Amino acid sequence: MEPRFLRLSEVAKELATSDSQIYHMVRSGELPAIKIGGRGQWRVERAKLEEYISDKYAETADWVATNPLVDNEPE
Template structure:
């Protein structure tokens, strides 16, 4: 599984996603729960591809 994570560059957990996007945990949970961020819940834990998160914020900043 670690090989797959490395290839996809996955970010596991809302706290790690929050660190990556520079938002508070609370704001990140809101964005995840409302479907604003390109992430999915897997086994009760949020997971997102780093590249998709970066692209999402680049698109919204443009």
């Protein structure tokens, strides 16, 4: 059974990016997270991470649809 909450380092590993990038995403509000404990440790709920990933797929699909590849080769 997978844990409900992930540390930022675990999220970074899941998304193949850096811890600092995930921290920035959390602090900017791009990726929902909670702060827990006396030391204020960040946790991301796995369900929220999956929602984030799904949203990013949709955003990317929209971007691709509005920015098609242009054939730059001369005829």
